[in-house]
Amino acid sequence: MNARNAEQNTFRGMPRLILIVMIVVSATMGVVQAHAELSYDGKPYLTWQGDPSTTMTITYHTMEEPAAVLAVYDKVGTSEAFRYREVGESWQIYGLEDGRFINSVELTNLEPGQDYYFRIGDGDTFSDAYMFRTIPDGDEPIRFVTGGDTLAGFIFEALVQEVAAEDPLFLSIGGDLAYADGDFAKIGRWDNWFENWHDNAVTRDGRLIPLVLAIGNHETNDLEGGFETRAPFFFGFFPQGGNVYWAHQFGAHLGFIILDTGHLVPHEDQVDFLEEKLLAYQALPFRVAMYHVPLYPSHRDFEGSRSVAGREHWLPLFDKHNLSVGFENHDHTFKRTKRLRNNELDPEGTLYIGDGNAGVFPRIPEEGRWYMEKVSRDSHFWVIDVNADEMHLRALDRNGEVFDEVVVHAAPSTP
Ligand SMILES: [Fe+2]
Numbered sequence: 001m002n003a004r005n006a007e008q009n010t011f012r013g014m015p016r017l018i019l020i021v022m023i024v025v026s027a028t029m030g031v032v033q034a035h036a037e038l039s040y041d042g043k044p045y046l047t048w049q050g051d052p053s054t055t056m057t058i059t060y061h062t063m064e065e066p067a068a069v070l071a072v073y074d075k076v077g078t079s080e081a082f083r084y085r086e087v088g089e090s091w092q093i094y095g096l097e098d099g100r101f102i103n104s105v106e107l108t109n110l111e112p113g114q115d116y117y118f119r120i121g122d123g124d125t126f127s128d129a130y131m132f133r134t135i136p137d138g139d140e141p142i143r144f145v146t147g148g149d150t151l152a153g154f155i156f157e158a159l160v161q162e163v164a165a166e167d168p169l170f171l172s173i174g175g176d177l178a179y180a181d182g183d184f185a186k187i188g189r190w191d192n193w194f195e196n197w198h199d200n201a202v203t204r205d206g207r208l209i210p211l212v213l214a215i216g217n218h219e220t221n222d223l224e225g226g227f228e229t230r231a232p233f234f235f236g237f238f239p240q241g242g243n244v245y246w247a248h249q250f251g252a253h254l255g256f257i258i259l260d261t262g263h264l265v266p267h268e269d270q271v272d273f274l275e276e277k278l279l280a281y282q283a284l285p286f287r288v289a290m291y292h293v294p295l296y297p298s299h300r301d302f303e304g305s306r307s308v309a310g311r312e313h314w315l316p317l318f319d320k321h322n323l324s325v326g327f328e329n330h331d332h333t334f335k336r337t338k339r340l341r342n343n344e345l346d347p348e349g350t351l352y353i354g355d356g357n358a359g360v361f362p363r364i365p366e367e368g369r370w371y372m373e374k375v376s377r378d379s380h381f382w383v384i385d386v387n388a389d390e391m392h393l394r395a396l397d398r399n400g401e402v403f404d405e406v407v408v409h410a411a412p413s414t415p
Pocket of ligand 1: 176216217218292329330331
């Protein structure tokens, strides 16, 4: 869609010897390095700022400021050229030396459960066509993926390939994506992450998979300042509404709450929001929460300050309002707890799964903790199917094998 991509496409058809000569010559001109660092340049990725049934936010990076940020789009199945057009905006991350432009377009007034094609461009040239699907808003089952602590190596690559083949409607990551620590010097880790994501996060029928992202400790630095200073990549790269705690309803049966385990906002400051959302989702069969540091850790200390804060400030609300499942991360293991309520075993209580092992080097879980049903070192994502009656959770390893499985039935609503 831009000069850089056009050059890359040109390279593909060239004899290898000519290409090598060109690379040597170009390297002396400082050109090749930019290609190597930004080979994903221009490819789009998806998040949500609004209702996931009727909106989609498309974002892509370019090294030059585009003349315009545009998306043309239409429903899959129409015989006409793309009839709709939306204008977006560009920004840069203050302090990021490469000066890239992050370009983003939010599509609104979409139809629920509908496949769309889109192209991104600057008005003169447009990209290849990509496809996404909005979330159904009726009784249809919802399939999604969750995990955390990804890094961007061969394990993440294999896991994303396996879960993309499951055709999920979205993939949620509960913090610690690229391990760049909000540090501009580690931008290469994000380049690797995006390249990895673009190469693998496509469903069997060619859809891009939207991301839902919570913040982790490795998204933040130690600087003084607001959200954009403390977590410049998390906010600069991923338009999700500008906060670290928010919620979406996915379909008719699932309320999905995203929280910050004290990296930018203390646990106690999210209590009112959490209760408000748990109450708003009482009529739904399932309420889940995704966050980074576990209330019920599998590797780290049970008395760790962020785990204690989660149990002190959030657990009473999880219990009171029958949270179905907590998606926990950060410990780099596989874990599935027993059902828990009031910090005790309760067969009707909340299930906690984790523990953030979707690409990072696995740790050894501690065996024998009273709240744990199963632990291992297996790298994995969870693939989760939700309908009106049950959530069916499957843990997939990097070979695509299901090595753990559990069903949660609809929780009774509280008055
Ligand atoms: Fe972490």
